[in-house]
Amino acid sequence: VLDFAGGTVVHVSSGVSALVCALMLGKRVGFPREPMLPHNVVLSLIGTGLLWVGWFGFNAGSAVNAGALATSAFAATHFSAAAGALGWAGMEWIFKGKPSVLGVASGMVAGLATITPASGFVTIPTAFLIGLSGGVVCYMAVTKLKHRFGYDDSLDVFGVHGVGSVVGLLLLGLFANSTVNAAIGTCCQSRH
Numbered sequence: 001v002l003d004f005a006g007g008t009v010v011h012v013s014s015g016v017s018a019l020v021c022a023l024m025l026g027k028r029v030g031f032p033r034e035p036m037l038p039h040n041v042v043l044s045l046i047g048t049g050l051l052w053v054g055w056f057g058f059n060a061g062s063a064v065n066a067g068a069l070a071t072s073a074f075a076a077t078h079f080s081a082a083a084g085a086l087g088w089a090g091m092e093w094i095f096k097g098k099p100s101v102l103g104v105a106s107g108m109v110a111g112l113a114t115i116t117p118a119s120g121f122v123t124i125p126t127a128f129l130i131g132l133s134g135g136v137v138c139y140m141a142v143t144k145l146k147h148r149f150g151y152d153d154s155l156d157v158f159g160v161h162g163v164g165s166v167v168g169l170l171l172l173g174l175f176a177n178s179t180v181n182a183a184i185g186t187c188c189q190s191r192h
Contacts, residue, residue, distance in 0.1 A: 007117030015162015084111020087135020
């Protein structure tokens with residue numbers, strides 16, 4: 001399996017763990033009758049910005065050196081996050097009539113989780129497509145799937161990280177670029 005920056009070991013495992021934890025702990029009092037929105041959207045946005053910047057070190061740092069591979073992973077990470085925000089906002093526009101700031105932040109994180117396994121193996125346009133797909137699919141997981149099964153994942157870790165990274169792994173299988181892979185092979189050979 002190809003997994004450049006640990007999407008399987010970090011995001012899929014944390015997403016599944018969050019789902020199991022939510023099922024074991026049960027629902028919060030009042031869920032789903034009462035709206036349980038975040039108490040401070042500004043802090044949510046600050047946290048999202050910190051995640052986005054930190055994710056560059058996570059994905060690009062997986063190249064282990066500052067070179068073409070790290071640069072490619074850095075750019076793929078950035079464009080996927082932006083596309084994830086657009087995908088989520090578009091879905092909110094379709095289903096709710098307007099996008100929300102919190103939704104855009106969730107879409108950014110979805111784009112980051114989705115590109116993590118693929119960040120070193122895909123081109124920039126492909127990274128944009130992967131992020132866009134992640135934003136759309138994660139929105140559906142957080143809204144429709146969660147409602148359908150009735151679990152209370154208060155931070156949507158399963159819907160964003162778990163589902164997003166699985167989408168990224170599957171799309172990586174479709175879009176892995178042979179030119180990028182050749183560069184990785186050259187990079188890895190030069191380290192030995």
